[in-house]
């Protein structure tokens with residue numbers, strides 16, 4: 001009795017088709033990341049000149065959350081006139097962070113972030129909050 005070869009064989013056309021499916025899957029995965037970012041995920045691109053809000057709404061020594069084109073931001077003012085903006089999406093598991101008493105904090109699992117750099121200062125998060133450069137013109141905060 002002759003042994004049967006059980007190794008799967010694909011025609012050239014099948015291999016090309018499978019490669020196309022794999023490439024499409026990668027493209028979908030990459031698109032998914034950028035869609036999440038635009039919807040307020042862990043980061044994304046905001047063009048410059050977008051109005052965030054009035055500086056007077058951001059307490060000195062604290063911060064306030066804003067949303068710009070679907071991107072959630074936490075804006076801090078560590079000292080008068082020093083303004084920073086970061087993604088408000090925690091790098092641990094995606095909860096929304098807030099700023100109180102000079103600390104950006106996530107209430108889900110108590111991660112903390114520096115209010116001037118967005119770097120992790122405590123808790124389970126292992127990545128900094130994405131920084132969004134800003135400018136203040138006539139008392140209004142804009143993306144830079």
Ligand code: FES
Pocket residue numbers: 090091092093094095106107108109110111123124125
């Ligand atoms: S989601 Fe923010 S600490 Fe876990």
